[in-house]
Amino acid sequence: MTRPNDRAIDMIYKDFHSYYTQTILTEGSNPFQTGTGRYIASRTLSIKSESYFLHLNEAIEQTPLFLTKDSFYIQDISHLSESPYNTLVYQICGSILKTEETTSQVMKRYFQYLKVDYTFIQRIGKCIGINQRCPYVVGEVLFAPEKGSIKNNSSWIAFHHVVYLESISSHLVSFKIRKYHELILPLSYKRAADMIQKTTSLYHTTKAISIDLQEKFTSRYQDTRLEDMHIIKKNLTHQSLGQPTIELTTLFEFLSLHRANDMLQTVLGEDNPYMEDLRKQFPLPTAYKSEYT
Numbered sequence: 001m002t003r004p005n006d007r008a009i010d011m012i013y014k015d016f017h018s019y020y021t022q023t024i025l026t027e028g029s030n031p032f033q034t035g036t037g038r039y040i041a042s043r044t045l046s047i048k049s050e051s052y053f054l055h056l057n058e059a060i061e062q063t064p065l066f067l068t069k070d071s072f073y074i075q076d077i078s079h080l081s082e083s084p085y086n087t088l089v090y091q092i093c094g095s096i097l098k099t100e101e102t103t104s105q106v107m108k109r110y111f112q113y114l115k116v117d118y119t120f121i122q123r124i125g126k127c128i129g130i131n132q133r134c135p136y137v138v139g140e141v142l143f144a145p146e147k148g149s150i151k152n153n154s155s156w157i158a159f160h161h162v163v164y165l166e167s168i169s170s171h172l173v174s175f176k177i178r179k180y181h182e183l184i185l186p187l188s189y190k191r192a193a194d195m196i197q198k199t200t201s202l203y204h205t206t207k208a209i210s211i212d213l214q215e216k217f218t219s220r221y222q223d224t225r226l227e228d229m230h231i232i233k234k235n236l237t238h239q240s241l242g243q244p245t246i247e248l249t250t251l252f253e254f255l256s257l258h259r260a261n262d263m264l265q266t267v268l269g270e271d272n273p274y275m276e277d278l279r280k281q282f283p284l285p286t287a288y289k290s291e292y293t
Contacts, residue, residue, distance in 0.1 A: 045073070045090060046184040052077055055088055059098035065089060067110045072161040072177050074143075076103045076153045086153070092161060092179050103153045107136075107143070114138050121202070127254040128201050129276075135159075135199040137206055142232055144195045146187065157183075159199050162231045165192055178228070200235045 045055075056077075067074070070092040078086040087106055089097040099106065111118050116138045125134040135144040142159040157175065166174045167189040175183040175192075185192075261272050 043094065043180065044182045044184065047073075047075065047186070048184075052080060053083070055096055056083060056085060056098060059085075059088055059096040061085075061099065062097045063099050063101060064109065065097055065099040065101055065106050066113075067106065072158045072181070073183055074103050074106060074156040074158075076155045078102055078153050090181075090183075092177070092181070094179075103155065107156060111136065114141065123255050123258065124205065125198070125202055126258045128205055130198050130202065133195070133198065135195070135202050137199060137202045142199050142203060142230070144199050146185075146191075146195075157195070159196065159232050160230045163228050164231055164234075165189075165196065178230075196231060196235070200232050203232050204236055 065087065067089065068091070071089050072092055073090040075088040075090070076086070077083065077088055084100055085098045086102045087099050089099075089106070091097065108118075118136055121136055121138070122130075122134045125131075132148055133145050135142065136156075137143075140160055143156045144159055145154040145156050147154045161178050163176045163178060166176070168174050168184065171186055171188060173185055173187050173189055173192045175185065177183055265271060
């Protein structure tokens with residue numbers, strides 16, 4: 001004779017057996033595979049012309065719009081004459097924001113909040129040969145424009161949220177974002193790799209300037225937090241030991257050189273044929289080579 005307690009245990013066993021065999025075992029794999037270190041995105045943001053209005057309808061209006069640490073893509077949609085909105089901002093939490101402000105206005109407000117002018121970062125970029133599409137690198141904030149942003153609005157990618165990059169086709173790339181997002185953009189792999197390379201060089205330069213002499217023989221870029229390093233730190237993690245020290249005085253010397261060169265070019269109307277040779281004297285890492293080039 002089966003006791004009531006045994007009957008209850010049998011029912012619980014059947015429920016668990018049914019759940020594990022019919023539900024869990026038939027489901028797909030976990031959206032993040034730790035064994036391979038690669039993402040299977042649980043949400044895909046495919047930025048195409050036909051998806052603009054879908055994102056606009058979903059987005060929350062905010063004016064003035066303030067970027068946060070969760071913002072990973074600032075999209076310029078000022079070319080859409082059918083919409084009064086000019087900017088979409090995608091957040092790690094999954095929300096999308098929209099505003100009639102341009103991306104230039106939104107980014108300028110963010111630069112003011114960080115108290116580091118974009119022009120100053122561009123001058124540092126010139127020292128290492130970044131004359132176009134200069135990233136905005138301040139500490140661990142790593143924003144890169146998709147195109148030149150001086151005269152026109154541009155979309156910006158937050159590389160501090162990008163884990164790795166994949167090529168989909170000759171004109172499409174996929175950026176794997178933290179929290180399992182996937183950002184598909186109409187860019188060539190060469191253009192995306194160039195954005196990463198510029199951000200890496202600028203991050204290394206600004207980071208090296210701020211490092212104390214006592215930290216010279218420790219890894220500068222190793223992240224001890226229990227999360228994936230962003231794509232820029234990955235490029236630099238194994239390249240820190242033995243790299244040349246970049247001192248603040250060296251940076252100021254090169255800033256002065258570039259400032260004087262800009263003035264001469266304006267007056268004479270000609271490029272300086274010796275600038276490339278001067279730029280090679282800047283102590284950038286020579287052994288470093290990006291996997292994306």
